[in-house]
Amino acid sequence: MPKNNQGSSYEYKSSGTNPQGNHYCSRDYGPSAPNQNSYHYSNKDGGYHYSNPNGSSYHNDGKGTATYTPPSSNSSKK
Numbered sequence: 624m625p626k627n628n629q630g631s632s633y634e635y636k637s638s639g640t641n642p643q644g645n646h647y648c649s650r651d652y653g654p655s656a657p658n659q660n661s662y663h664y665s666n667k668d669g670g671y672h673y674s675n676p677n678g679s680s681y682h683n684d685g686k687g688t689a690t691y692t693p694p695s696s697n698s699s700k701k
Contacts, residue, residue, distance in 0.1 A: 647664040
């Protein structure tokens with residue numbers, strides 16, 4: 624089973640690139656993860672989004688605005 628850069632094991636659920644050239648990948652981190660079905664995508668326009676196994680998320684619109692949402696918390700813009 625592969626591991627992410629924090630050492631958590633996961634299984635790939637699906638990944639690929641759509642006809643518009645946008646990439647996506649979803650992973651299953653199992654029942655012990657707060658967010659078992661995490662995913663990320665990146666768009667050709669430079670935007671991307673991560674939904675992480677610890678329940679946090681990070682979104683960048685590709686135009687200079689990024690939003691990080693900690694696990695079980697309010698979002699903060701940078």
